[in-house]
Amino acid sequence: MGNERIVIALGGNAIQSGSATAEAQQEALNHTAKQLIEIIKQGYQVAITHGNGPQVGNILLQQIQSHSEQTPAMPLDTCGAMSQGMIGYWLENAINDQLHEEGLDKQVASVITRVEVNPDDKAFSNPSKPIGPFYSEKEAKEQMEKNDVTFKEDAGRGWRRVVPSPKPVKILEHEVIKSLVDNGMVVVSTGGGGIPVYRKDNKILGVEAVIDKDFASEKLAELIQADKLVILTEVEHVYVNYQAANQKALEQVTTEELRNYAEEGQFSAGSMLPKVEAAIAFVESKPGSKCIITSLDKAVEAVNENAGTVIKNH
Numbered sequence: 001m002g003n004e005r006i007v008i009a010l011g012g013n014a015i016q017s018g019s020a021t022a023e024a025q026q027e028a029l030n031h032t033a034k035q036l037i038e039i040i041k042q043g044y045q046v047a048i049t050h051g052n053g054p055q056v057g058n059i060l061l062q063q064i065q066s067h068s069e070q071t072p073a074m075p076l077d078t079c080g081a082m083s084q085g086m087i088g089y090w091l092e093n094a095i096n097d098q099l100h101e102e103g104l105d106k107q108v109a110s111v112i113t114r115v116e117v118n119p120d121d122k123a124f125s126n127p128s129k130p131i132g133p134f135y136s137e138k139e140a141k142e143q144m145e146k147n148d149v150t151f152k153e154d155a156g157r158g159w160r161r162v163v164p165s166p167k168p169v170k171i172l173e174h175e176v177i178k179s180l181v182d183n184g185m186v187v188v189s190t191g192g193g194g195i196p197v198y199r200k201d202n203k204i205l206g207v208e209a210v211i212d213k214d215f216a217s218e219k220l221a222e223l224i225q226a227d228k229l230v231i232l233t234e235v236e237h238v239y240v241n242y243q244a245a246n247q248k249a250l251e252q253v254t255t256e257e258l259r260n261y262a263e264e265g266q267f268s269a270g271s272m273l274p275k276v277e278a279a280i281a282f283v284e285s286k287p288g289s290k291c292i293i294t295s296l297d298k299a300v301e302a303v304n305e306n307a308g309t310v311i312k313n314h
């Protein structure tokens with residue numbers, strides 16, 4: 001098991017579990033890196049991806065709030081690139097410190113990753129990806145009246161701005177990422193689902209959107225021929241009847257069972273549903289592969305299939 005290749009997708013709380021200050025996020029990532037290092041120590045080849053919903057939303061707000069002729073606001077694709085640089089830098093520091101502390105002779109690198117999307121994706125006319133801070137319903141509705149922005153309720157947690165989230169089609173840097181992993185590097189890539197780009201007249205152009213990191217991580221896992229996709233989030237399991245009196249944790253589940261639960265509407269759009277869809281797509285793309293969805297603190301047990309929701313073909 002230990003020499004398997006795994007893609008580990010870090011969810012929101014692995015980066016920002018409380019305050020949004022640089023110090024607090026770096027602290028959260030130091031904790032995350034401790035889990036990652038335990039996995040690396042077991043001999044797994046690890047490619048790390050991460051979300052950027054809170055961070056890219058905050059960067060966008062900073063652009064809007066300080067916009068002037070001298071300090072022009074940057075577009076959303078560029079904000080995505082900034083979030084990759086920022087989180088990649090923090091992760092490099094955190095993982096580097098842990099490698100050093102454990103005396104492991106390994107290097108960590110982060111790759112600014114562009115992900116091609118279809119400019120005609122229907123998602124461009126239906127913003128759905130929650131980013132940035134949470135607001136009350138009243139605040140959200142006031143902002144929607146004043147500005148040309150959309151807010152939606154996010155899985156019972158409050159209201160957030162939503163932006164288009166086209167499906168990832170192609171990871172432009174996947175060969176670079178694969179060759180780094182092949183050479184034993186710990187690689188951080190595809191941050192925030194990748195920077196959304198499209199091709200026009202043989203040129204690559206950025207587009208204002210935020211790709212779902214679970215879908216992009218699934219694509220990466222396929223392209224680098226990973227054995228496992230591990231999605232780390234806030235909850236220890238995927239549940240049916242989530243938050244109801246008869247809530248039940250899923251421990252071992254087939255893609256067929258999971259698809260049936262999804263069709264029953266068991267998983268919220270924009271939070272658990274993309275993870276479930278990514279899990280099904282990955283497991284069905286490669287015989288014998290598995291996807292595990294669990295919390296950050298269960299990551300070490302989960303890679304060995306001793307915790308979380310393990311999704312498999314049969």
Ligand SMILES: Nc1ncnc2c1ncn2[C@@H]1O[C@H](COP(=O)(O)OP(=O)(O)O)[C@@H](O)[C@H]1O
Nearest residue numbers: 011012233234235238239242266267268271272
């Ligand atoms: N059926 C379900 N089982 C487990 N969690 C669910 C379910 N439906 C919705 N959720 C919500 O999905 C959240 C995870 O999605 P999200 O916060 O978007 O992930 P990320 O960790 O990638 O930022 C959980 O914290 C939980 O609140």
Ligand SMILES: NC(=O)OP(=O)(O)O
Nearest residue numbers: 051052053192212213
């Ligand atoms: N880009 C993205 O999916 O980010 P989150 O996982 O933080 O929402």
